Amino acid sequence: MTTSTTAAIVTPTASASPASKVTRRRSLLATGLGNVLEWFDWAVYGVFSTYIAGALFDQENPVSALLSTLAVFAVGFVMRPLGGYVFGRIADRKGRKWVLLVTMLMMASGSLLIGIIPSYETIGGVASFLLLLARLLQGFAHGGEATVSNVYLPEIAPRHRRAFYGSAIGFAMGLGTMVAILFGSVLTNMFDSMVMKEWGWRLPFIFGGLLAVVVLWLRRNMMESEVHEAHVEISQTAKTLDDITLTQGNTAVTAEVSKVSVVVEWPNRKTFIKAVEVFFYMAGTTLPYYIWSSYAATYAITQKDMDPAGAFTASLGAMAVNLVLVPIMGLVADKIGRRIPVLVYALATAALTVPVFAMINDNPWTLFIAQALMMGLSACIGGTQPAMLAEQVPTRYRALIMGTAMPLAVALFGGTAPYLNTWLASIDMFWLFDGYIIAMTLGTAIVVGFRWKETKGIRLAEAG
Numbered sequence: 001m002t003t004s005t006t007a008a009i010v011t012p013t014a015s016a017s018p019a020s021k022v023t024r025r026r027s028l029l030a031t032g033l034g035n036v037l038e039w040f041d042w043a044v045y046g047v048f049s050t051y052i053a054g055a056l057f058d059q060e061n062p063v064s065a066l067l068s069t070l071a072v073f074a075v076g077f078v079m080r081p082l083g084g085y086v087f088g089r090i091a092d093r094k095g096r097k098w099v100l101l102v103t104m105l106m107m108a109s110g111s112l113l114i115g116i117i118p119s120y121e122t123i124g125g126v127a128s129f130l131l132l133l134a135r136l137l138q139g140f141a142h143g144g145e146a147t148v149s150n151v152y153l154p155e156i157a158p159r160h161r162r163a164f165y166g167s168a169i170g171f172a173m174g175l176g177t178m179v180a181i182l183f184g185s186v187l188t189n190m191f192d193s194m195v196m197k198e199w200g201w202r203l204p205f206i207f208g209g210l211l212a213v214v215v216l217w218l219r220r221n222m223m224e225s226e227v228h229e230a231h232v233e234i235s236q237t238a239k240t241l242d243d244i245t246l247t248q249g250n251t252a253v254t255a256e257v258s259k260v261s262v263v264v265e266w267p268n269r270k271t272f273i274k275a276v277e278v279f280f281y282m283a284g285t286t287l288p289y290y291i292w293s294s295y296a297a298t299y300a301i302t303q304k305d306m307d308p309a310g311a312f313t314a315s316l317g318a319m320a321v322n323l324v325l326v327p328i329m330g331l332v333a334d335k336i337g338r339r340i341p342v343l344v345y346a347l348a349t350a351a352l353t354v355p356v357f358a359m360i361n362d363n364p365w366t367l368f369i370a371q372a373l374m375m376g377l378s379a380c381i382g383g384t385q386p387a388m389l390a391e392q393v394p395t396r397y398r399a400l401i402m403g404t405a406m407p408l409a410v411a412l413f414g415g416t417a418p419y420l421n422t423w424l425a426s427i428d429m430f431w432l433f434d435g436y437i438i439a440m441t442l443g444t445a446i447v448v449g450f451r452w453k454e455t456k457g458i459r460l461a462e463a464g
Contacts, residue, residue: 024157027156028153031149031168031222032172033172033218034215034219035145035168036172036175036179037107037211038103039173039175039180040177040179040204041111041209042107042142043180044183045135046290046294046295046418047204047294047312048201048204049069049073052114052131052201053069055119055197056069056120056128058120058125063426066302066422067419072128072132073135073418074411074418074419075136076135076138077139077410078139078411079135079136079140080139080140080143080146080411081143081408082143083139083140083147084403084406084407086144087103087144087145087147087403088144088402088404089400089403090144091144091147091148091151092397092399095225096152096224096225097222097223097225099145101216101220102144103141103145104141104145104216105212106137106141107137107142110137111134111138111205112210113130114131115208144403146406147407149386150166150385150386150406151390152225153165153166153168153386154166154387155226155390155460156225159459161334162390163330163384163388164327164331164334165386166330166383166384166385166386166387167383170326170330170379170385171326173293174293174319174322174323174382177293177294178323180204180294183204183207184297184308185312185313187201187203188308188312189309271397271401274392275393275404276405277451278389278393278409279405280409280444280447281389281443282405282406282409282410282413283440283444284349284441284442284443284444286409286414287414287436287441288441289378292318292378293319296318296371297312299360299425303425304361305362306364306367307362310364314371315367315368318368319371321372322375322379328379330382330383330387331383332383333384333388338384341383341384342380342384345444346442346445347442349437350438350442352373352374352377353434353441354434356373357370388452389406390402390460392452395461413440420433421433
């Protein structure tokens with residue numbers, strides 16, 4: 001009995017045959033398209049923040065209204081750790097697919113609500129309150145979606161293509177943000193400023209809400225993660241053996257159950273330390289990305305008096321550079337490993353932050369050069385991050401750890417970045433923001449360079 005029990009634990013029987021390449025690719029496509037929509041819904045707020053400030057906040061002090069809008073942007077990030085924790089727990093127990101369906105629907109609902117909120121002139125402070133509720137809903141959903149997508153794609157990927165599959169998330173982030181910027185460029189060129197202030201800014205939010213129906217239809221037939229299913233089967237086997245032990249008192253079986261209990265226990269000290277490392281890794285990758293992807297055009301418009309249409313067009317070109325490079329970096333990471341691209345990103349970003357910000361003036365080409373350079377460096381992260389993080393954390397609580405450490409870092413560093421940027425610039429202390437970015441990116445370099453080993457090609461069952 002002991003021999004057969006051990007075999008059942010070490011090599012659980014598969015409940016179904018391995019998924020085909022077609023199924024994996026369809027699941028990759030459905031996840032990627034959903035991520036595009038999620039990031040569009042999220043990024044479009046930053047792109048149209050100046051118009052939101054004018055429509056949904058008191059305009060007696062325009063600067064205060066913009067800061068209030070950016071504060072709501074930051075508050076949305078506060079809900080991301082809660083969403084990541086809740087949906088991470090659900091994903092580790094119920095599966096990845098269910099979470100990816102529910103979170104996308106919630107995100108789209110928040111976007112649609114923003115698009116139809118009456119103006120401040122119509123309903124007063126209730127407009128600002130409804131905007132806050134919509135962003136809290138989006139933040140809660142985004143915490144789950146971003147977490148589980150980062151877990152799901154590496155788990156369904158072939159081992160030798162794990163970074164490339166994971167790069168679909170970075171590609172989707174770039175494409176979703178790019179579509180948001182495209183809306184900004186097209187609408188500001190199509191409508192005059194009065195139309196944009198009255199109702200033109202609402203169009204992308206309504207578009208995002210309605211497009212969710214299409215993506216939900218595509219996601220209905222996604223495969224479940226085989227890595228997760230194998231872990232569930234092991235856990236169920238352990239529970240069955242535990243019941244046998246209680247009823248029969250078999251000491252040999254008790255020993256085997258003791259070994260399996262490690263698979264299902266709460267994170268230990270070593271894994272907690274890993275979660276802290278993930279947090280600091282994310283701090284240095286999130287802060288620059290949100291500044292250069294979602295807020296660069298707004299910074300140029302509000303701080304450098306750049307023409308809005310020119311700023312959005314420049315940002316669109318820069319995001320295209322990132323879009324092309326992300327999957328290429330995924331392929332590179334599958335060849336040379338994950339650590340080298342991340343270290344190149346962190347050290348180069350720290351070195352270039354001050355001169356790149358300094359070069360931006362009221363000419364759109366300066367924004368394009370600066371943003372294209374920094375978003376090109378961010379492609380090193382977009383092409384490696386999901387694979388690298390999935391390979392650092394064990395399957396049994398991968399979604400939980402990534403659902404807390406990742407969104408917490410994003411909330412504290414990404415969500416507050418536009419507000420801090422605007423506030424420090426308004427009091428002539430922008431140099432402090434430069435130092436802030438440099439410190440965070442060097443923290444990422446320390447974690448990856450001194451704490452993490454290369455994990456290219458490992459089995460995810462052995463991660464952590």
